[in-house]
Amino acid sequence: MTADANTVKMFTTTWCAFCKRTKRYLDNKGVAYEEIDIEVHPEYGDLIEQKTGGFRTVPTLEINGQLYVNPSPRDLDGLLSV
Numbered sequence: 001m002t003a004d005a006n007t008v009k010m011f012t013t014t015w016c017a018f019c020k021r022t023k024r025y026l027d028n029k030g031v032a033y034e035e036i037d038i039e040v041h042p043e044y045g046d047l048i049e050q051k052t053g054g055f056r057t058v059p060t061l062e063i064n065g066q067l068y069v070n071p072s073p074r075d076l077d078g079l080l081s082v
Contacts, residue, residue: 008033008080009062011044018070019059025073029082033061 010033012019038045061068
C-alpha cells in the first residue's frame with residue numbers, strides 16, 4: 001500500500017541539505033507530501049523533540065502517524081512501498 005498525500009508530512013528547514021536530498025528523492029518517486037518548515041512553525045519542532053527524546057532533527061517524516069528521523073532512501077522505499 002502506498003502512502004497518500006494525506007499521510008506523509010515532512011518536517012524541514014530551508015538550510016538542511018538532507019531535507020533537500022529527501023525532497024528530491026520523494027519527488028523523483030512521485031510521492032506526495034506536506035512540507036512543514038519547523039523554523040516557520042516552531043510548534044512542530046517542539047513536537048518532534050517530544051517524540052524523539054529531545055532531538056530537533058530534520059528531516060523528520062511522519063508517515064501514517066509514525067515519526068521517522070532522517071530516514072534513508074532504502075527505509076523510505078520500504079515505508080512507502082515505492
